[in-house]
Amino acid sequence: MRRLWFRDRRPGWPDLALAVLVGAAVGWSGITGMGPAGVDRRPFDLLAGALLLLMSASLLVRRRYPVPAAVVAIGTTFAWFGAGYYGRAVIAVPMIVCVTLTVVLGRWWGVAAGALTTASGIAVIQAVFDSPHAYDYSINAVLILTTSVAVGEAIRYYLAWRKEMLDRVARAERDRDAEAARLVNEERLRIAYEVHDVVAHTIASISVQAGVAAHVLDRRPEKAREALEAIKKTSTEALRELRGVVGALRSDGAEEHSPSLGRLPELTGMVEAAGVRARLSVTGEVSALPAAVELAAYRIVQEALTNVVRHAKASEVTIELSYRPDFLRITVEDDGTAAESPSGNGNGLAGMRERARTLGGRFDAGRVTTGFRVACELPR
Numbered sequence: 001m002r003r004l005w006f007r008d009r010r011p012g013w014p015d016l017a018l019a020v021l022v023g024a025a026v027g028w029s030g031i032t033g034m035g036p037a038g039v040d041r042r043p044f045d046l047l048a049g050a051l052l053l054l055m056s057a058s059l060l061v062r063r064r065y066p067v068p069a070a071v072v073a074i075g076t077t078f079a080w081f082g083a084g085y086y087g088r089a090v091i092a093v094p095m096i097v098c099v100t101l102t103v104v105l106g107r108w109w110g111v112a113a114g115a116l117t118t119a120s121g122i123a124v125i126q127a128v129f130d131s132p133h134a135y136d137y138s139i140n141a142v143l144i145l146t147t148s149v150a151v152g153e154a155i156r157y158y159l160a161w162r163k164e165m166l167d168r169v170a171r172a173e174r175d176r177d178a179e180a181a182r183l184v185n186e187e188r189l190r191i192a193y194e195v196h197d198v199v200a201h202t203i204a205s206i207s208v209q210a211g212v213a214a215h216v217l218d219r220r221p222e223k224a225r226e227a228l229e230a231i232k233k234t235s236t237e238a239l240r241e242l243r244g245v246v247g248a249l250r251s252d253g254a255e256e257h258s259p260s261l262g263r264l265p266e267l268t269g270m271v272e273a274a275g276v277r278a279r280l281s282v283t284g285e286v287s288a289l290p291a292a293v294e295l296a297a298y299r300i301v302q303e304a305l306t307n308v309v310r311h312a313k314a315s316e317v318t319i320e321l322s323y324r325p326d327f328l329r330i331t332v333e334d335d336g337t338a339a340e341s342p343s344g345n346g347n348g349l350a351g352m353r354e355r356a357r358t359l360g361g362r363f364d365a366g367r368v369t370t371g372f373r374v375a376c377e378l379p380r
Contacts, residue, residue, distance in 0.1 A: 015060050022096070023056035025089040026080075033086050042084040051076045051083075055093045062100045066109075073097040074117050095148040102152025103159065110149040118145045193299070193351040206231050230273050259298040261289075261321065267305055268319065274309045276334075277316040284323030293378050296355040297321075297330055300363075303348050304332035304374040312336025312372055327361070327377045335371040352376070 030044045030052075054076045062069035073093045080090050094117045102110025213227035268278035289297070301319060308317045314336035322329040349365055352374065356363035361378040 010064060011060050015063065018096070019056040019059040022059055022089070022092055023052055025092070026055065026087050027052050029087040029089045030085050042086075044085065047083060048080070048085050051080050051085075055080075055090070059093065059096060062097055063104060066097075066101050066104045070094075070097045070101055070113050074113075095145070098145060098148035099152035099155065102149055103156045107149075107153055107156070110152045113149075115145075189354070193354065202235065206235060227273070230270070259302075260294050261297055261301075263298070264301060264319065264321075267302055271305050271309060271317060276308060276314055278305075279316070279318045281318065281320045282323070283321070286323055289328060289380060293328065293359060293380060296359055296361075297328060297376075297378055300330055300352045300355060300374070300376055301332060303352055307348055308332070308334045308336065308372075314371060325380075327379050330376045330378070331373065333368070333371060333373040337371070 027044070027049075030048055054072055058069040058073040058076070062073070074097065077090055077094050080087060094113075098110050098113045098117065101113045210227070210231060213224040213231075217224040264280060268280055271278045305317065305319075308314050312334045314334035317332065317334040320329075320331040320333075322331075352365070353363045356376050356378060359378055361376060363376045365374045366372070
């Protein structure tokens with residue numbers, strides 16, 4: 001962001017250009033005799049050149065040293081008039097200084113400089129000019145210096161407004177970057193949960209089926225074949241779901257072929273293939289759910305059943321879906337006897353809780369008298 005010109009008080013090319021321009025205008029009016037009537041005509045000489053250089057120098061450094069520059073500018077201006085040089089353009093020097101004082105130091109500095117300049121100017125005018133012209137020049141001096149303070153105040157308000165706008169833009173950019181980072185983190189977390197659910201469930205099923213195949217390979221080859229077929233089916237399904245997750249990343253849209261609660265019999269079949277009886281119960285009026293709720297419900301049931309197979313040492317698990325007008329209640333309860341929680345402290349339990357929280361639902365998991373229970377309510 002570029003710094004505002006009046007905030008960086010080091011003299012720059014605008015100050016140099018202004019000093020040269022005003023100095024040239026005052027010098028030209030003095031040399032060519034363009035001046036107010038009633039002044040004793042005095043030609044441009046070395047004293048006029050010295051005063052002109054002081055005026056230009058005060059304009060050059062007026063932002064860095066506003067008060068000394070104002071003193072020099074006002075003093076040299078009145079010295080110019082008092083010496084009797086020509087030059088209507090010289091009044092521009094105290095005007096510019098008053099504007100700068102108001103902008104840099106504040107309104108009251110500009111008012112003080114304007115009042116001092118006006119009072120001193122009137123005194124000089126009364127002493128230098130003829131009576132018929134003194135009154136008119138005094139009125140002009142008051143109007144000119146008042147206008148200078150007003151212009152300085154307007155510029156000061158504009159710079160303050162511009163600074164506020166730039167600060168707001170900067171804050172908006174920071175907020176936008178923070179929001180983008182938050183969305184990226186949430187999406188990364190969502191993908192991590194998706195991959196975890198798919199891989200954990202698949203590995204658990206393959207591990208169980210491989211153990212069964214190894215155990216019955218010699219005595220019951222047909223049972224081993226069934227286990228191997230189940231492994232093939234499970235791995236194929238896992239690859240399809242992973243392709244769906246990756247496809248969603250590539251297309252920047254929703255998952256392709258998102259799992260749904262209609263596929264719960266497949267999950268219960270895999271659990272039963274691992275030697276755990278599964279009972280699925282559905283109550284209430286079954287109706288369509290939002291895609292996000294459908295996916296979250298499926299993943300929660302999938303992760304809960306994966307934990308049953310991997311950790312619970314259970315012989316039976318019950319899955320209950322209760323469709324209510326405002327929410328879907330999910331309960332997965334097993335009769336496991338494992339000493340530890342089926343989910344442990346890993347990502348499984350945290351992932352289920354996070355899915356429910358993201359949708360504004362409730363999640364609870366813990367050991368009960370008969371085993372371990374996962375209960376969740378997702379708003380519809």
